[in-house]
Amino acid sequence: MSSTARAEAPAEPWRRRLVRVLLYGRNADRGAKARGRVGLAIAAFATVYAVIALRLVLFAVAPDNHVARRTGSQDAVATARPDILDRNGEILATDVRMPSLFGEPRRLIDVDEAAELLTAELPDLDAGELRERLGSKRGFVWLKREIKPQQQQEIHRLGIPGIGFLSENKRVYPNGAEVSHLIGHVNIDNQGIAGMEKWLDGQGLADLHRAGFASDRQQKPIELAVDLRVQHALRDELIAAAEKFKAKAAAGVVVDVNTGEIIAMVSVPDYDPNNPRQANDPTRINRMTTGVFELGSTFKALTIAMALDSGKVTLSSAFDARMPLRYGRFAIHDYHAQNRVLSVPEIFTYSSNIGTARIALTLGVEHHKWFLRKMGQLDRLRTELPESAEPIVPKRWGELNTVTIAFGHGLSVAPLQAVMGINALVNGGYLIPPTFLRRSAEEARALATQVVKPETSEKMRYLLRLNAEKGTATKADVKGYYVGGKTGTSEKVVNGRYAHNRLLNTFTAILPADKPRYQLLLILDEPQPLKETFGYATSGWNAVPTAGKVIARIAPLLGIEPRFDLPPADRLILGKGQGTVASNQ
Amino acid sequence: MLRLLNLALIGALVLAAAWVYEIKYSSTLQAEAVARLRAEIRRERDAIAALRAEWAQLDNPDRIQILAQRHLTLKPIDATQFDPLDHLPERPIDIVPPGSADPIGALIETMVDPEVMTGSVPAREERP
Numbered sequence: 160m161s162s163t164a165r166a167e168a169p170a171e172p173w174r175r176r177l178v179r180v181l182l183y184g185r186n187a188d189r190g191a192k193a194r195g196r197v198g199l200a201i202a203a204f205a206t207v208y209a210v211i212a213l214r215l216v217l218f219a220v221a222p223d224n225h226v227a228r229r230t231g232s233q234d235a236v237a238t239a240r241p242d243i244l245d246r247n248g249e250i251l252a253t254d255v256r257m258p259s260l261f262g263e264p265r266r267l268i269d270v271d272e273a274a275e276l277l278t279a280e281l282p283d284l285d286a287g288e289l290r291e292r293l294g295s296k297r298g299f300v301w302l303k304r305e306i307k308p309q310q311q312q313e314i315h316r317l318g319i320p321g322i323g324f325l326s327e328n329k330r331v332y333p334n335g336a337e338v339s340h341l342i343g344h345v346n347i348d349n350q351g352i353a354g355m356e357k358w359l360d361g362q363g364l365a366d367l368h369r370a371g372f373a374s375d376r377q378q379k380p381i382e383l384a385v386d387l388r389v390q391h392a393l394r395d396e397l398i399a400a401a402e403k404f405k406a407k408a409a410a411g412v413v414v415d416v417n418t419g420e421i422i423a424m425v426s427v428p429d430y431d432p433n434n435p436r437q438a439n440d441p442t443r444i445n446r447m448t449t450g451v452f453e454l455g456s457t458f459k460a461l462t463i464a465m466a467l468d469s470g471k472v473t474l475s476s477a478f479d480a481r482m483p484l485r486y487g488r489f490a491i492h493d494y495h496a497q498n499r500v501l502s503v504p505e506i507f508t509y510s511s512n513i514g515t516a517r518i519a520l521t522l523g524v525e526h527h528k529w530f531l532r533k534m535g536q537l538d539r540l541r542t543e544l545p546e547s548a549e550p551i552v553p554k555r556w557g558e559l560n561t562v563t564i565a566f567g568h569g570l571s572v573a574p575l576q577a578v579m580g581i582n583a584l585v586n587g588g589y590l591i592p593p594t595f596l597r598r599s600a601e602e603a604r605a606l607a608t609q610v611v612k613p614e615t616s617e618k619m620r621y622l623l624r625l626n627a628e629k630g631t632a633t634k635a636d637v638k639g640y641y642v643g644g645k646t647g648t649s650e651k652v653v654n655g656r657y658a659h660n661r662l663l664n665t666f667t668a669i670l671p672a673d674k675p676r677y678q679l680l681l682i683l684d685e686p687q688p689l690k691e692t693f694g695y696a697t698s699g700w701n702a703v704p705t706a707g708k709v710i711a712r713i714a715p716l717l718g719i720e721p722r723f724d725l726p727p728a729d730r731l732i733l734g735k736g737q738g739t740v741a742s743n744q
Numbered sequence: 745m746l747r748l749l750n751l752a753l754i755g756a757l758v759l760a761a762a763w764v765y766e767i768k769y770s771s772t773l774q775a776e777a778v779a780r781l782r783a784e785i786r787r788e789r790d791a792i793a794a795l796r797a798e799w800a801q802l803d804n805p806d807r808i809q810i811l812a813q814r815h816l817t818l819k820p821i822d823a824t825q826f827d828p829l830d831h832l833p834e835r836p837i838d839i840v841p842p843g844s845a846d847p848i849g850a851l852i853e854t855m856v857d858p859e860v861m862t863g864s865v866p867a868r869e870e871r872p
Contacts, residue, residue, distance in 0.1 A: 249800065249803070250796060250797065250800040253793055253796060253797045253800070254793060255790075255793055255794045255797050256790040256793070256794070331797045333797050333798075333799075333800035333801040333803075333804060334800065334801075334804050334805075334806075335804065335806070337804065337805070337806060387805060388805060391805035391806060391809070392805075395806070395809065637823065638823055638824070639823030639824065639826075640823060711820070711822070711823065712820060714823070715821055715823075715826070720826070720828065721823035721824070721826045723824075
């Protein structure tokens with residue numbers, strides 16, 4: 160710059176002077192102006208470079224991932240779901256990628272040729288419907304969801320324009336019907352429509368799907384409390400029992416007494432979630448949560464626990480069971496009638512209706528109602544499963560209702576509900592809502608409410624064990640596992656009357672009875688009397704031996720150590736000194 | 745002097761441009777490689793999922809039970825077949841001293857020894 164100034168100074172050609180005068184005026188100080196302009200230019204360029212530098216830094220800090228996004232665009236239509244595992248990590252449900260066939264009718268050249276070639280390759284495709292779909296004016300039509308990889312290869316080789324594939328996630332249940340009711344199933348778009356699958360959608364997965372995320376399989380698997388091995392053993396025995404006793408249905412549940420975890424839940428007949436069309440059949444409902452039943456004598460456990468917990472009745476209290484209990488035009492009879500005065504343990508082991516009704520009457524209707532509500536038997540039990548049923552509670556609850564409900568008639572509850580109540584009776588008095596998810600004992604304790612005293616719980620364990628030693632549940636007393644239990648045989652209501660030949664048999668077992676860890680509840684719906692049961696169809700002849708078989712199979716799986724030569728219940732559970740009950744038997 | 749600086753700057757500019765181009769080009773390559781690897785991982789993961797599903801299907805207890813009943817003579821385990829750990833007998837004393845480099849040689853040596861020693865009758869000094 161300075162060199163040009165020096166060259167300018169001595170002689171300026173006249174033309175250049177003219178230009179200068181025209182452009183800048185006669186007396187302008189060009190030096191100052193130029194400096195100002197240079198300053199301005201520097202500032203402008205500095206700003207531009209600063210912006211560029213800033214952008215660079217921003218790019219470096221947050222790299223845009225358009226490359227990754229591009230690769231994922233051609234698949235993942237149906238959304239991914241997390242795997243569902245059992246408590247040992249066995250897969251109960253998983254996603255498998257399957258190609259699906261679609262067509263773009265606008266890009267098709269010859270509809271008839273395409274339809275012909277495709278039906279040759281996929282014989283189960285309806286030709287008329289296919290032609291109609293391909294002939295439509297739409298931009299995109301699904302032709303067949305979930306085709307086999309080799310079919311995809313073949314169709315690809317045909318080279319029909321306007322026909323393409325998208326790979327989709329398909330839900331697969333490798334264990335078939337084994338866990339059907341518990342896990343539920345999904346529809347063709349991979350949305351949960353029953354069981355735990357639906358629960359999963361409710362946990363925010365559905366929102367993810369709608370927003371278009373959740374197409375990858377990088378989702379954390381869901382671990383359930385169910386143990387597949389126990390589930391299988393239970394289901395296998397239930398199917399065998401339903402077949403043997405010609406029962407319409409059978410159901411069973413195994414629950415961890417201290418945490419409320421559902422280790423197994425079966426209701427046969429069930430369905431294959433890979434083929435969920437069967438699920439709509441009303442005989443295949445989940446009897447454990449969706450059905451409500453009068454559970455019969457199993458309910459006596461609740462009545463007797465209520466009496467013992469109130470303090471007004473003790474184990475040595477006696478009740479008159481000499482005569483049938485007349486109430487209005489009804490007479491309550493005993494099935495195993497003893498026709499004498501019975502103590503509380505005798506009422507329990509002989510399953511005396513009269514005795515239980517009298518016990519309930521000593522406490523009154525209001526107390527009975529209050530206790531059952533406290534035990535969660537009068538309100539709908541909600542678990543993770545979307546399916547649940549409201550118990551059928553009498554609208555006007557009089558003394559007669561208390562009499563019948565005391566021995567399990569006149570109040571219909573979901574079996575899982577009764578399981579929760581009986582759990583509380585044996586685990587030290589904690590009412591813990593059952594769950595299908597993993598839960599530790601501490602978490603359960605935090606959720607639990609104390610509903611009966613620990614001493615009452617101890618007495619109930621004793622009574623249940625006594626019933627397996629000398630009551631109606633002897634056939635379930637698998638040696639080594641110290642089982643306790645209570646049977647129930649209830650007659651079903653047909654046209655408003657109790658039908659003597661249509662029974663609903665239940666049996667609830669706790670094991671081991673001195674320090675319960677698991678509870679098993681079995682239901683047989685309308686079992687028939689057999690020759691080998693001597694024409695009996697009551698619970699002790701079918702549900703109880705079935706439970707015995709189940710326990711013998713599942714106890715080793717559950718890690719229950721067999722113990723032999725244990726003393727009888729009155730010594731082991733109640734302690735040695737209190738032999739009063741044993742002495743009067 | 746100034747011309748030299750300018751030339752140097754121009755040279756630096758060209759070099760920088762070449763360098764940036766090189767970086768840009770290699771980063772594109774890298775991004776493509778990443779995308780390819782991602783796709784491959786995704787494919788592998790899908791394959792793993794399919795295999796795991798198949799495994800679970802083959803591992804299904806119902807199927808195993810049917811196979812076991814057909815081909816094996818095994819019976820369900822009985823409670824009496826379990827025994828607690830404290831019923832386990834004491835471990836017999838090793839014939840061969842533990843940690844010996846040549847166990848067979850040590851075994852022969854103990855047999856050659858005039859004082860024959862068996863597992864149940866250990867040498868006096870080895871008895872606990």
